[in-house]
Amino acid sequence: MYNVKPLLLDSQFPQIYRGRLTTLQMNLGYLCNLSCTHCHVNAGPKRTELMSRATMEIALQFAKQQHISQLDVTGGSPEMNPEFRWLIKAAKAQGLQVIDRCNPTILVESGYEWAAEFLAEHQVAVIASLPCYLESNVDAQRGKGVFAASIKALQKLNDLGYGKTDSGLVLNLVFNPQGASLPPPQQQLEVDYRQYLHDQFDIQFNQLFALVNMPIQRFGAVLFANGKQQDNPRAVFDGYLQLLKDTYQAQNLDKVMCKSLVSVDWQGFVYDCDFNQMLALPLAGGTPKHLRDLLDVNFAATKISVAEHCFGCTAGQGSSCAGALT
Numbered sequence: 001m002y003n004v005k006p007l008l009l010d011s012q013f014p015q016i017y018r019g020r021l022t023t024l025q026m027n028l029g030y031l032c033n034l035s036c037t038h039c040h041v042n043a044g045p046k047r048t049e050l051m052s053r054a055t056m057e058i059a060l061q062f063a064k065q066q067h068i069s070q071l072d073v074t075g076g077s078p079e080m081n082p083e084f085r086w087l088i089k090a091a092k093a094q095g096l097q098v099i100d101r102c103n104p105t106i107l108v109e110s111g112y113e114w115a116a117e118f119l120a121e122h123q124v125a126v127i128a129s130l131p132c133y134l135e136s137n138v139d140a141q142r143g144k145g146v147f148a149a150s151i152k153a154l155q156k157l158n159d160l161g162y163g164k165t166d167s168g169l170v171l172n173l174v175f176n177p178q179g180a181s182l183p184p185p186q187q188q189l190e191v192d193y194r195q196y197l198h199d200q201f202d203i204q205f206n207q208l209f210a211l212v213n214m215p216i217q218r219f220g221a222v223l224f225a226n227g228k229q230q231d232n233p234r235a236v237f238d239g240y241l242q243l244l245k246d247t248y249q250a251q252n253l254d255k256v257m258c259k260s261l262v263s264v265d266w267q268g269f270v271y272d273c274d275f276n277q278m279l280a281l282p283l284a285g286g287t288p289k290h291l292r293d294l295l296d297v298n299f300a301a302t303k304i305s306v307a308e309h310c311f312g313c314t315a316g317q318g319s320s321c322a323g324a325l326t
């Protein structure tokens, strides 16, 4: 896979500094039952990297000492980590709010039938990826049959109360574009999703988050592969980066997610966000740092490592783990 990192490091993106830390994003590993073309993690069924319980214990200690209120669990498919249930129970016992970034097909995958009920029982908020409400687009991006499995899983979540008014069980959906373009306006897209999914499948959800595709890892390599077809390997990649820069909106800068979170990888190393983790871009100041060495560090006002991909967070309506910024 083509490594785009060297093309991103020389950047004019403004220097930003962290505010108050509220969220720890934990990547439980790169194992996933899918291999989507837009995946910025390069996750898939053959990946073996998984966070251990010992690292999870340090992460919970870190959350306690840093007065963090929210655990944002991601992967791969986090439910495929054998210690997933242990982590969620321990986090809830510690009083943390927990978000599961879920590829919904895992909830109907053989061997994971327990997952939806478990999430409901522990009041875990679910953020489920559904990159379009049309079957052909989802299957093109994620694989044949993924749309049908996702619909089945969302119906299962609805049956448990997810996405229903006053149930307290939050179900948010995630859209991302099919290719090298920005997402359409989130508000209108949410209206379209809501109507189509309700009319066709009787599915309800709370909010839709529209995310920008990051030009890193598998998606970065796909942009390069598309350029090769046009005899200029960099053309599509450079064109997409230019689009992100041309649509830069300064008002998004104060709201980018790295202002209030840090991201930890499966081995316990800490990064400014999940994207920096995937680029192995350490916290500002040099070498990779482990959770155990950061328990007492004051993160407020610390420098954030920025590079060209950061324009993906500030383009247009902006993009964060909770969708548009403006």
Ligand code: SF4
Residues within 6 Å of the ligand: 032, 033, 034, 035, 036, 038, 039, 040, 041, 042, 043, 044, 075, 076, 077, 103, 129
């Ligand atoms: S985008 Fe999500 S569901 Fe798709 S391969 Fe990556 S981690 Fe798995």
Ligand code: SF4
Residues within 6 Å of the ligand: 256, 257, 258, 259, 272, 273, 274, 275, 276, 304, 305, 306, 307, 309, 310, 313
């Ligand atoms: S890519 Fe990461 S570090 Fe850069 S602005 Fe976005 S959240 Fe912050």
